[in-house]
Amino acid sequence: MPGQIREPGRTVTSRVLAVLDAFGPDDTGLSLAELCRRTGLAPSTAHRLAAELVEWGGLERGDDQRYRIGLRLFEIGMRAPGRRGLMEAARPFLEDLYEVTHENVHLAVRDGHHAIYLDKITGVRAVGAPARAGDRLPLHATGMGKALLAFARPELFAEIVREGLPRYTPHTLTSPELLRRALARTRERGFAVAAQEYSLGTVSVAAPVLSADRRHALAAISVVVHSSRANIDRLGPAVRTAAMGAARHFSRPAEDGPGTRGG
Amino acid sequence: MPGQIREPGRTVTSRVLAVLDAFGPDDTGLSLAELCRRTGLAPSTAHRLAAELVEWGGLERGDDQRYRIGLRLFEIGMRAPGRRGLMEAARPFLEDLYEVTHENVHLAVRDGHHAIYLDKITGVRAVGAPARAGDRLPLHATGMGKALLAFARPELFAEIVREGLPRYTPHTLTSPELLRRALARTRERGFAVAAQEYSLGTVSVAAPVLSADRRHALAAISVVVHSSRANIDRLGPAVRTAAMGAARHFSRPAEDGPGTRGG
Incomplete structure (x- = not known):
């Protein structure tokens, strides 16, 4: 977990959640660079966490390489x-x-x-x-x-x-x-x-x-x-x-x- | 990260997502024991991850000590x-x-x-x-x-x-x-x-x-x-x-x- 060593104050969970928090109500897609800027995460960490979220369905990555909130999160959010x-x-x-x-x-x-x-x-x-x-x-x-x-x-x-x-x-x-x-x-x-x-x-x-x-x-x-x-x-x-x-x-x-x- | 040592095949991210996945469409609340059963996580790990999610607002814990999907996840899901x-x-x-x-x-x-x-x-x-x-x-x-x-x-x-x-x-x-x-x-x-x-x-x-x-x-x-x-x-x-x-x-x-x- 190299990211953790570089950022000792943040748990992995908090970094996953920071990726989700990065998406504002009017965002239609974030580039990896924007994701890093908003979360303060290193590019390698942001890329790895986003890839895990994409695989799960919580994020989607379009042909334009931008990340978006995915339907899996909509589905889970509706369960509140x-x-x-x-x-x-x-x-x-x-x-x-x-x-x-x-x-x-x-x-x-x-x-x-x-x-x-x-x-x-x-x-x-x-x-x-x-x-x-x-x-x-x-x-x-x-x-x-x-x-x-x-x-x-x-x-x-x-x-x-x-x-x-x-x-x-x-x-x-x-x-x-x-x-x-x-x-x-x-x-x-x-x-x-x-x-x-x-x-x-x-x-x-x-x-x-x-x-x-x-x-x-x-x-x-x-x-x-x-x-x-x-x-x-x-x-x-x-x-x-x-x-x-x-x-x-x-x-x-x-x-x-x-x-x-x-x- | 004791959980990680005991379960070397799972990343922390995948375990956070497993906690979210545990909530089905008809669940109105899960006890810690149910959360452990559904995720396969050790109680200490499940409790810690759930606590982080509660603090963030993605889960809520009622007076009955049961966990529910929180409004923060609804809010983010609506951004899909x-x-x-x-x-x-x-x-x-x-x-x-x-x-x-x-x-x-x-x-x-x-x-x-x-x-x-x-x-x-x-x-x-x-x-x-x-x-x-x-x-x-x-x-x-x-x-x-x-x-x-x-x-x-x-x-x-x-x-x-x-x-x-x-x-x-x-x-x-x-x-x-x-x-x-x-x-x-x-x-x-x-x-x-x-x-x-x-x-x-x-x-x-x-x-x-x-x-x-x-x-x-x-x-x-x-x-x-x-x-x-x-x-x-x-x-x-x-x-x-x-x-x-x-x-x-x-x-x-x-x-x-x-x-x-x-x-």
Whole structure:
């Protein structure tokens, strides 16, 4: 293990994981040189680890010699039960919400200090929305994030504030006091609104999928619309209804339909 | 690295990957003992590797001390570009197909000798369908698989036949000659049908999402219905239209809508 001798502070495992971490959300392929630069690994080490990952299927190497995340990692990632159970419970309600609004509909959970998208529904009639499943969002600047934060353990608010509240647009709530009030309002009416706080021109309305004791958000559902057609009075109750349906469905064990596994 | 001395034939990387491989599609959590049994690793090695994976976020360990696939792996898996680009191109057409049929709609790609589900749309009105994104399906026994196989390099057929054509129901095409004819018919009419060939009671109708030169399937789209309501004359053209729309959309670079990344 020559790499280990040269880099005594890093285990082999951590270097394998560093190779996977090197791929960002918008990367369509990394050359070996880019992989070395991002991981700090020596070319021989990076090449060997990448080759093992390619053989396993976690990475793919194209005709252009660039590495990409492979379908084996997609397959394993889909086995995250935090995702699967929620997504299966929520999907029918996301579909209904999409059919009613024909706007972009999202499902997210909280992962530490971020919201992470699990699912997204969009149609040919919805506005183009670059947000994708697997993307991470800040908690304080999105409807989704505020719905999750409003129904989380109370210390989380202080942690988020301590980390700082980055500004994304002139409308981002960067003051702890304003954010605190927005969260209280979210708890009051059962849904959160973020008006151009993360990106200009869009409004998101989000409701928490609550645990059976109604104290914690297991997930959140949001609709993202152009600010020109944001009708909060109409969207709020629709999103809330979808989130309540998903919560009820999630707490009940799924029924298996008669033999419809075929594709 | 005591594990390495005891198991000289396995690299550390292969053991990390064996830990990930241990999680099957239906596992909701593995104990350390189960992890050892499935990977063949010594408890100390399995525990150390799992702890590193937990710290990274690729595994999660619940209050019940069982390991689960974590959201970090979901996040990275979603970065597989083979999935993302196709899914984004296909999603609006899957939605339309769902709105027209209100049946289970799927998107899959071929990964070696299997079809792997990328996406699935289902609603409260569709029959329960245990098939999920990330699942693997045999090529010869599903509509999805036959659509992919009919538009693949010709040698693939021989490879699949050589591996054997397992029987799932009395209707599975286990004869190479019958399968060859079904694939010819699929190429002729532009869509494949599998009638109770993978599970009794369901029929799937699938069409390939073809490359620009129309010679290879990049993916396939299917609708799965109860055999009692399988109207092939109606479903075939609908699925084909959706697949053609996705193909056209995929070959065109995606437009970014005006600032709708917010959640």
